[in-house]
Amino acid sequence: MERVSAFAPADDPDEQAFRTALNQALDELPPDQRAVLHLKLWEGLTFEQIAGALEIPPNTAASRYRYGLDKLRDQLRPLYDEIK
Amino acid sequence: MNEPETFENRLARQPLRRVPAAWRAEILSAAEAARPRVAARSTAEREADWAVGWRLLSARFPLAWASLAALWIVLVGINLMLPSPFVRLPRIELGGLATFEVNTPNPTIPPAGLRPPAQTAPAHVPPDAPARPRSERRREINLGALGGWLPFNLFTS
Numbered sequence: 001m002e003r004v005s006a007f008a009p010a011d012d013p014d015e016q017a018f019r020t021a022l023n024q025a026l027d028e029l030p031p032d033q034r035a036v037l038h039l040k041l042w043e044g045l046t047f048e049q050i051a052g053a054l055e056i057p058p059n060t061a062a063s064r065y066r067y068g069l070d071k072l073r074d075q076l077r078p079l080y081d082e083i084k
Numbered sequence: 085m086n087e088p089e090t091f092e093n094r095l096a097r098q099p100l101r102r103v104p105a106a107w108r109a110e111i112l113s114a115a116e117a118a119r120p121r122v123a124a125r126s127t128a129e130r131e132a133d134w135a136v137g138w139r140l141l142s143a144r145f146p147l148a149w150a151s152l153a154a155l156w157i158v159l160v161g162i163n164l165m166l167p168s169p170f171v172r173l174p175r176i177e178l179g180g181l182a183t184f185e186v187n188t189p190n191p192t193i194p195p196a197g198l199r200p201p202a203q204t205a206p207a208h209v210p211p212d213a214p215a216r217p218r219s220e221r222r223r224e225i226n227l228g229a230l231g232g233w234l235p236f237n238l239f240t241s
Binding site for chain 2: 004019069
């Protein structure tokens with residue numbers, strides 16, 4: 001069963017490759033880190049709001065965000081450096 | 085601007101796929117339909133839950149509940165059979181205010197143990213006893229404290 005990407009398709013092949021890799025990297029993250037990343041990056045919530053929504057301490061939300069972001073950076077660094 | 089902020093901004097700029105309007109309406113309607121079932125639970129339903137919980141608890145440990153009830157009944161029976169812990173005092177007939185004053189200790193007279201030494205009887209001192217040194221008197225007191233245990237007198241032999 002083919003999974004549908006969470007990101008909109010892009011016209012630029014490099015940009016599309018980055019979004020595909022980003023979607024795959026997000027899928028490989030633990031769900032708690034993925035939820036915090038989604039709420040912070042694409043919903044624009046603060047750590048306090050994320051903590052309230054997920055019923056976790058703000059420091060926990062921040063640490064999950066930091067760990068998830070490091071994993072994404074490790075996986076997307078080649079593509080990111082190439083596009084940049 | 086440093087690299088982490090650039091990377092975060094880069095991620096945040098990636099547009100998410102828009103959920104089709106039909107899906108969104110369907111999901112929201114389903115969520116709206118499910119919400120009142122959870123929120124609008126009446127008091128009777130909650131009490132029914134308590135009753136079900138107690139019933140399950142009592143049905144799960146019938147022997148323990150029966151033992152507890154039997155123990156409680158035995159304790160109540162023992163308590164009823166034992167005499168009352170409260171002692172019934174004989175009734176005192178007070179003839180009047182005068183009787184009451186006689187039976188009540190006078191607050192102006194202190195108890196015997198608290199009376200000043202001047203009120204106690206003075207020790208008998210022979211009027212013609214010769215004055216002796218204090219060391220000899222102390223020795224007599226110490227020997228008297230032995231209660232006659234010594235078979236002889238240390239100071240006269």
